[in-house]
Amino acid sequence: MIQPNKEKNFFYLLCLYHLIIWTVIPYLSNKNLPLDIIEALAWGQNFDLGYAKHPPLSAWIPGILFKFFGNKDWIYYFLSQIFIIISFIFLWKLASFFFKNKIHILLSVLSVEGIAFYTFESPQFNVNICQIPLWIGTIYFFLKSIKNNKICDWVLLGIFSALGFLTKYIFLYLLISLFFYLVFILIKNKKFYFNFFYSLFTFLLIISPHLQWLFQNDFSTINYALKRGGLHESNIYNHLSNPSKFLITQIIISFPFFLLIYLLIKKIKIRLPLNNEKFIFLLFSFLLPFFLILITSIITGSRIRTMWMIPFYSLIGIFFIYLYENYINLKKLKNFKILLIIFLVISPTLYSLRSIYFDSRTGYEGKIITLEIEKEWKTISKVDISNVGFSEWYAGNLSYHLHNRPKVFLEENIEFYKNPAVIIAKDVGPNLCKRENINIKNIVYKKIYNHDVCFIF
Secondary structure (H helix, E strand, O other): OOOOOOHHHHHHHHHHHHHHHHHHHHHHHOOOOOHHHHHHHHHOOOOOOOOOOOOOHHHHHHHHHHHHHOOOHHHHHHHHHHHHHHHHHHHHHHHOOOOOOHHHHHHHHHHHHHOHHHOOOOOOOOHHHHHHHHHHHHHHHHHHHHHHOOHHHHHHHHHHHHHHHOOOHHHHHHHHHHHHHHHHHHHHHOOOOOOHHHHHHHHHHHHHHHHHHHHHOOOHHHHHHHHHOOOOOOOOOHHHHHHHHHHHHHHHHHHHHHHHHHOOEOOOOOOOOOOOHHHHHHHHHHHHHHHHHHHHHHHHOOOOOHHHHHHHHOOHHHHHHHHOHHHEOHHHHHHHHHHHHHHHHHHHHHHHHHHHHHOOOOOOOHHHHHHHHHHHHHOOOOOOOOEEEOOOOHHHHHHHHOOOOOEEEOOOOHHHHHOOEEEEEOOOHHHHHOOOOOOOOOEEEEEEOOEEEEEEO
16 A cells, blocks of 8 residues: 555656666667657757758757767667656646645556556657657646746746647647636636736747748648648548547547546546536646547548647546546555556566567667678778768668768758768669769669668769
């Protein structure tokens, strides 16, 4: 049983578990970094104000780490867990607004372990993992701002909101939901927070360079997001099938969480305290973003990718513990702990099995392929490879593993050919080396580990 005044110790154990287990397990089971990390490292070389797929923040962070630590895989798994732990810290602080009993605060954090996004999917640092602490931090500082109306809280809200937006545009669903709550307060209490403009000004100031980049690059990231959502596919059935698939997926994802909650409560009873201010806030900050994205899918017929929903689940523990606070049976904590421990053991085990036997990305022989390419290169040139192209995965891996970290070009241009370079691809054949209308002195084709490689020197 969790003894009174020992809740913080359990919280620290949870953080330690994530820091150790979810750094060590992927490091031992993965031969190669996952796709999203390799992509982020490829983008983050240049510290641009935006990239073809996403805003810049989630690429800048691995890019900075590479400057200090280089190609040490464990660093990037460790990075993901640092973001998860920061999320838990904000979650604890946020839960403190809703619960006087520390055991309820702890349960609202522990129950999140029932969502695979925060365990099984957490080693892959990407835009979604990067969003989580910014999502919870934004809600936390928004609530502090509403309660205390201090300028410093409003400014911090603006900073977290901007950083969240610079991670992924889907963050707007949260910001819109929180803005609706401000409107709700204005209508209900006839109260307007003029300090809100400090937050708005800070937000616009931070994102303005990226907005300028968007205009200069024909809104490429927005176009990519629309394409990923399938908006280019005009099919009337998508307006029904895609929202239905979305709902079914969310139910499946949430099942382990609800199993944990079920073991805690005395009886299942629908209780919607709509006159409770705290519950109203949770409706706006937790449920409304889900509702808005569902409405988007219904109206546009767009596909909602499962991984996009990672930050949306951040408050699920607080919401349901608060909803059933009066029905929680602390005598059933033992069953809750047993199931939680089972999840904590099974999740890294399943991750290891997937990585070793089923995941072609983490099973990719990036280091071996790079060594062989480097060996071949040294037979034809005495200088280092300066540029590699033209894909996040193949070129990104080659750049990551080469000792001198050549620049990754994702698009072909004349600058690429000005220095010794390598083009790497698959299933193209010798045609890969036929570079028309380009003056290349020496170009050699090689087949290396089933990869098509062009050496340009």
